[in-house]
Amino acid sequence: MSNLDDIVATAEKLASGDLRARTGIEDDGSVTGRLAAAIDSLADGFLAHRRHIEQLTRQHRRSLRAHHILSASNRALLRSADEASELQEVTRLIVEVGNYPFTWIGYAEHDEKQTIRPMAHHGMPGNHLYETELTWADRDGGMGVAGTAIRSGNPVLIRDAPNDPRMAPWHAHAKTYGLTSVLGLPLYFGNQVSGVLVVWAAEPDAFDKEEIKLLMETVDDLTFSIETMRARVHQREVEEAFRHVSHQKALILESAAEGIYVVDALGVINFVNPAANTMLGYAPNELLGRNAHDAVHYALPNGDPYPRESCPISAATAVGATVQRVQDTFWRKDGTAVQVEVSSTPIFEDEILHGAVIMVTDISERARYMAQLERKSNFDDLTGLPNRNLLNDRLAQAIDRARQGKSMLAILVINLNHFRNIIDSLGHSTGDLVLQAVGKTLHALEGETDTLARTGGDEFVWVIEVEQEEQAAVAARGALEALAQAMLIGEREVFLTASIGIGIFPRDGEDIDTLLKNATTAMHRAKKTEDHRFSFYATEMNARSLERLDLENALRRALENDELMLYYQPQLSLHTGEIYGAEALLRWQHPQRGMVSPAEFIPIAEASGIIVPLGDWVLRTACRQNKAWQNAGLRNICVAVNMSARQLDAQDIAGLAASVLQESGLDPAYLELELTESMIMSDPDAFIEATRKLKDMGIFLSVDDFGTGYSSLNYLKRFSIDRLKIDQSFVRDITYDPNAAAITMAIIALAKSLKMLTIAEGVETTAQLNFLKNRGCDEMQGYYFSRPIPAREFESLLAKEHKLVFPETHHKPQNTILLVDDEPSILSALKRLLRREGYTILTAESGMEGLNLLAGNEVGVVISDARMTPTNGPDFLAKVREMYPDTIRIILSGYTDLQAITEAVNRSEIYKFLTKPWDDEHLLQTIHTAFRHHENQRQKSKN
Template sequence: MPKTALSVLIVDDDEEDFILARAMFSEIEDFDATVDWTPRYDEGLARAEQGGHDVYLIDYRIGPESGLAWLAEAQRRGVTRPIILLTGRGSHEIDLAAMTAGAADYLVKGQIDASQLGRSIRYALDRARYLVTIAASERRHRLMFERSPMPMWVFDAVTRQFLAVNDAAIEHYGYRRDEFLSMRLGDIRMAEWRSAPRRSSANGAATRGIASLHRRQDGSIINVEVFADDIEFDGRPARLVLINDVTERLATEERSRLLARAFESSQSGMLIADLGQPDMPSIYVNAAFQRLTGYDAEEILGRNCRFLQGTDTRQPEIDIIREAIARRTECNVVLRNYRKDGGVFWHQLTLAPVHDADGRATHYIGVSTDLTERRRYEAELAYLARHDVVTALPRFVDAADSFEPLLRDARTRGEHVSVFYLDVDRFHSINETMGYRAGDEMLHLLAQRLQMAIAEHGLLWRVSGDEFVAAVRYLPGQLDPRTFADSLREALELPFVLSTYQIFVSATIGIASYPHNTSLPEDLFNYAEAAMMRAKRNGRNSVHHFGNEQAEELRERLSIGSRLRDAVRNDELVLYYQPQVSSYDSRIIGMEALVRWDTKDMGLLPPRRFIGVAEELGIIVELGRWVLRAACREARTWHDFGCNDVRVAVNVSALQLQRLSFIDEVCDALESSGLPADLLELEITESAIMENVERATEIMNALRELGVHLALDDFGIGYSSLAHLRRFPIDKLKIDQSFVRDVAQESGEAAIVRAITAMGHELQLKVMAEGVETAAQIGYLKRNHCDEFQGYVFGEPVPAARAVTLLKRRFLGPDLASHHVVERGLLLVDDEENVLRALGRTLRRDGYRIYPASSAEQGFDILARNSIQVILSDQRMPGMNGTDFLSKVKEMYPDTVRMVLSGHTDVATVTDAINRGAIYKFLTKPWDDDDLRKQIGEAFRTYETRTTTRAGYA
């Protein structure tokens, strides 16, 4: 029997022990042993790490070193061959320590022979081979566990702690391995939701999976099927778990169920045809398709749905369907088909192919929408599109369509045609007082009466609202258009009986004629409408015949309208500025921005030439936005060179004010220019507000919250009621120039101006007079306490460059205003110097002659030497408090208006002083600048009213 080659390394510091061992190896019959020796610890480790030996014999003591330490270090360096420990004496402790350290065997020197040594070597080699086999098997199973594509883990059956987890689980759940192994099963499992289907185990036994909800690291919830087996892991009971994520499958199943329910519950008929079978039979129809056709599903399935066409197979849409199926594309047609009972039905059919995974069309889905009722309505809609429901009159849609047949016949027969545009005056009052149902009934009665008046003479249409158009064809001399229009107007003046009421109406009528005015149908309509608008401007309940001179005016308006939008976009607009001044010292307090249109062919157009057209066409919104932004940019330049108290005033149209987006446009203009909000004043007319009071008030309140000032423009010519003024969040009234023009000569205008000024001041508003042009006007307005002026006497509107020059002067027209100025003396008393300076800065802009005093004594001295009308005193001052000071002032200067300003005071003392008349008002610190200015201004007006009244009695 051949011997087994064996390579042995002995590590022993005693050479005799080596010789003895080598001799015993030579006696072992089944080994051909090569025995190497080293007495050194380190060399033995190095040679073991290099490999080349089948077994190692290590002395328990190698010089000062330990054989057990050598064994541990060799294993750490990756030595896997068997190591047998040798010792000079045997003990249970050494034996246990050797086996625990991983020694293959343990031998005692002096107690072994060749037979024992051979047996130990064979055991060590067999054990090593067995461990290699076990390790390989373990690696295979671990590799299967780690590399499994399905998430797997092992957890302790008692503590539920995770003991092992594979790569798929780590990737699928998002936890790191160390995080997974620190958790328990309950950290990821939320609930069980059903039993999963059975599956067969490898030995044929059936196991049941549990369907659970698991939470991943990112918080998302997944549906899983869990299959588990009991195992033993590291000597303790455990469970090996395999996870199958069924989230997507369940979602797909749910989507399929939803689609099936959607198909069945759809109100549209649905059909599926199989392209893979001859003649494309139907394989599915929903309930709606059965209701649409009248056939049961059994009568449809297996048949091509063309049988629904009956004999009506010449419809061109059928060819479209055939071509689409041949090309495997979609199509959408309207078909005429027949129900089971023979009744016809119209349906809109949409066909779409269904493709498999390879992109091949396998089926067609058809969706049918019943159009039968819609087709029935189409005839009615066609009639309603041309006729008005309320009046039963033809609806006026297009001038050419309505008038061209009349004009064509008139040309053939030498006749004339007159068009009458009729507007019922103030018809909206019927809707407002009696309701829209009564209004519709009234329109029906109006239409009947107009038809009776026109009779066989012509045709009548309803345009919209309370507007009608009539056209009459006649021979020259046979009919006078104006007389005919008067007959229509007079017919409508007769009372109408509506319910139990008698209603009286009137009408305004515009006339345009062929061939006198135009031969074009569109112009006839436009000219008649323009004539009606002219009649309304001249007074309602009247007739106006379009004159050829109006044609040029109308053409100009149309030309301007067509060019105006481009003018805004092409930057052809420019702003002029007219100064607004304080009535007290003629100081410039603001500039009103006035737009001009710089045209190449018509020169510089004033606003009266194009603003009206812009409002009619709606361009006023775009134009107003441009003016607002440009004015804010210019005002910012004034602010930057020192005019930080000069406002820019911008006019706002009704269309702008009624748009909620106007608030954003104002914000954008302020932000883009950097202009402080309190330097922008928006001028709004009463008529613009009254178009929709609630919305306008809401927008105005929002603008006030931004800090923007609001002025009521052209006051006096609109509603001008105190009830309205109290509702509007405005800061200023602008008296219309029509009242200012004759204010110094006419008692009526003078009384109106006085009333407006008093009303404005009563509401704590500033009052400005527009159109001031003479010294006499200035004098009267000043005597009646008007706060601000604007007019040509102070300056005409000028370009931006000249406006800067005016602002540098800051004061305008001193020669006109100086002899009317009565110096307003204001005494400020406060023992704090910084308070006096702050009060002076706030009040100086209003033109007062300010006298500061730091004590009551200094105040008495100033009163003795100067003309003082108003006194504002601090309450707490050393020596004499404010109420005592003002009580003495009352005795010495009873005409003065006295006010206390203090942050801390004795309420009882101040109240007593007010009751005794020593104090006019009590104001608190800290003060609001605007409110303080208003209070001081009111105090001066009180003083002037008192002195004027006394002078009258004198």
């Protein structure tokens, strides 16, 4: 029964609140043993729970006292009269409200010893603060919470201060007064730590995270209050200093002829003399109390807002810098601008910045005079055009741009023929009117980047940035035609002719003097010709120009003489292989020259403007032809017509399309208009409106040669485009140039994301076709299926329902291997070995052939020889890695250029390196492992 008595006694103790009572009976498996164990276990739980409650209670008390400190200190800070009383009051509240035994505040001095100067303390006697060398230096004495908090800028807590070596100077003091844990909190003034608050506690577990957070808020409130108080004191001192300015100094400022105003350190005006008020249009005292920048300097010379933080005068005033005679624009009260010269001198007293004295001089008359001189030195008085001085400057800039961009410039020297006769017969005043009229006529022909100058007498110089030399000839003919028109001078009609010499940079000279000299020489040569027209400095260009002119004239007659025709190139679906459309391409059968290449006559048509009527003819002819095919019972297709930028500029393209469709009777759904990137980006907002009208009619729209120009994706998504056309320059290199392949895949991905179709032009090989089809391209056109053909041949294709036959490809990359070696015997040996293992084997004798096979076949592993020509193995496999990253690459080499092989391995271009002759078993095992690795990569890609 004694065990039961012990159990009962223990239960009674537990019931009375003694949670440390235990039965002391072991659990021997008996009923009493198990009962005793259960009671002991229950007591353990009760005790743990009570300790947890006690811990939470202590945390709550600490948090509560920190809250009380924060609240009380905020009230006290509102009532404090000065900084010292604020510091003392906060230390008092921490001790009396927070129940901490001791706290003190110190400021960090920047003396040699990096001293901490005690500013306030409360609680236990503070004599130790003044007997101990307090420092925040990184050495003995400065390693405690105060020094570390100042150096680090973060709170520092030590829980066993009487024994912690970092608090050695305080050990005796802590033990004497029963202090255990200590917290150091940094005091931030602005962005700099300037002091510390130290709080001591008797409990070792004082200062949990919540308590530290609340004490930091108290510190932040304290420093904010002190900073505000300091600012108020400083403001009062500044105002007092200005009030003490002597009467004599005030008289000097009042009587000065220059405008003078005085600002404080914040830029607020507190003195303005009469001259400044008069200059700026303000009454006396009207500017006082206003920020100077906001009142008179708030806008740039062009009227745009001028932020105060961007103004160098305001910035100099704020930091006490001197400003010497800066020319600027101030603004009068009525909103008019005044040109001024400004100087600013800072005001310091006891090395403290109090503001600045600003002196302002009205230089409007001087500025107008200087502007007139500037204009006279750069512009011709009579015509208003740039003169020789400005011409030289702009020509130098144009040469620099052309040299950097590796482009060309055309310099046209234009001289009026027989101008002396006009002066002799009609007088100098009429001659001046003629020159003004010539200037206006030529100025109307200028492009945005051109420069037209009058260099003296009857001579003008026109500088043009050109891409081709023929553009200079077009500009010269345009100038001659414009000058040949009758000019009405007063009541008289005056007829002029001119001679033009053309110099081309860099061919005819690489500096200003040489170019102008040679262009002038060409001009004199032109004067000696019968028609006094124009001449290039390079004589061979004159022949080319004449030939171009003859071709232009013949092209104008070609429309009338029925020499033009349309060829059609089929466009096919890469999903079904069927012909869905055709691109209409202009051809010219010249009666003497035969078939003229479009590359030869289209640029001439563009430059001369003939492209507009040509384009109209193409559109009408293509629509009529398509409607004729439909009427003949052939399948409905869409005919694509290229549009010129000149057509869009010259006419309402939507109105033209509507008229042509009505005339031909063709459904708009069977017309596609092809536009270039440069065309749609020249005026994207206008183009958005034009495409909207065309789409409302039901016309199909595509972007030709996509990727060769510049498109803003932000605009592209807003255009009503149906198809992107991949330029043939990418398609040509697509199977062996990683960059061309990447661009093509990016265009396809972009089109899909924008819900557009893609068509590749210039497809000529099976490898190109396979690559495009496997990458998701929708359509193709090119010589692989058909060259451009006359309408009758195209009609035959439609009638016979010719389709694109897709080549067979392998679709089991898990067992397809590509062997690339320029030695047929090596390929045969490898094929014999691998065929027994059930692999599908493809072979190539060059890197180019290998890349073509990869374009049309899904290959798991590539084995390449290292020393092939012209492309060696590492270079070939580097391209494979870029274009087919999942394909595993193995190199087989009979020589040991370890450096090249190692570099390739390090760049992850090669998976394994094997030597010739190889070990059959090792080779088969390597290939087996490579296929397993390939399958793992494919699975990762899917996931």
